[in-house]
Amino acid sequence: MSIPHPSTAVPQAAFPGRWVGGASLLAGPPLVLAGVLLRLRFGFFFPDQLRAYEGHPGLMAASYGLMSAGWVLLFPGVALLAARIAARFREVAVWGGVLTVLGLFARTFHAGVDHAGFRLVTAEGAASATRTVGETYGAFHPFSTLNAAVMGGWILLAFGACRARVLGPLRAAALALAAAMPLGVLKGATAWSVVAAAGLCVALVPLGVATVRGGPAPRAATAAGRLALVGAAGVAMFLFGRAG
Template identity: 45%
Template sequence: MFNERIILQNDIDSFPGRWLGGLSLIIAPILLVISALLRIQYNFFFPDQLATYDTHPTLMLTSYSLFLIGMILLFPAILILVQLISKKKPRLGLWGGLLVIVGLFARAFHSGVDHFAFQIVEIENVEVATNFVGEFYGMFHVVNILNFSILFGWIVLAIGAYLSKVFGWFRSLALGMMFV
């Protein structure tokens, strides 16, 4: 057991390190859950989100901000997982990590779009914002190509975590459920 701890410690001494990586593994999912719970009573499709922002701007701003912070904090958490998984399953670590990290960048981009839409509600009104977002909702952007990556990335990372014995079956299943 002591030798395993030394090996684990030596494996994660590089960036992001034990503390940043470990704390982000704990804090990021908590922030994401709080974000979802804050707005769970409202429909998640954009017209309803904009209408909710119009009536509850502080609630929605808090929820969306916690979501973005959670996504940002997932980056060091994923790096730690990739390092640990890659010791025994390097391909699963590489591809799972790459797909999730690219997907995190796409999520950050979309958080900016959400913020912009909320500002339209503030500057104009909810109807203008809903029409504006509706007009642009299906338009192509290069970031849209990346949306699939986070979905598959969580599954690949979960399989890698299980097969490399970084996580047991329950934690691996929970990690894989991030694709939902």
């Protein structure tokens, strides 16, 4: 009698599909890890982060930009993982997927506040920005109610992935480590941040590889056309965004 192994050989959901979901799983975790590593040497709390931006604006902008891009790009991958869990455990998949996606939304909101804080540094200097942020830190916003989802969603998703045999026990445990990633506004990185980001890479990147390889490859002309379309759309969106 053969022992079943974790597998991606399940029917593909219409959304996000194999290519978008696989690309999300491949790109999102490394971007988060890169963002963590770039800010690791600076202090953790917002005064240290604002001073770090004043002294190293390019480095800190890259760190926060890469990390926020990674969280956003993980959305299709989370949807794909939840769909595969749902093939066996629908209830866990729904709650795990919903909570994790809400957590990604919350981190995107935090990224917007981070950006505003750094713009204050550019306009007024780190000392003035620190006073302003300190006076308003902790102000209520509806997204603050999602803090539990930021952490708990990954744990529930990891539990469902293990039960549904989408991930093996070790990789499911690595996915659950994402719950250890610090949350909030203008937060630096710690050893736990590195562990959490590395856990995402260990759990999701191999799943992304298996997903992309799990079906026929498109013809070269089709692939080139799609890449050109994505590139053109990206440039157009960038220019439209810069136009305000």
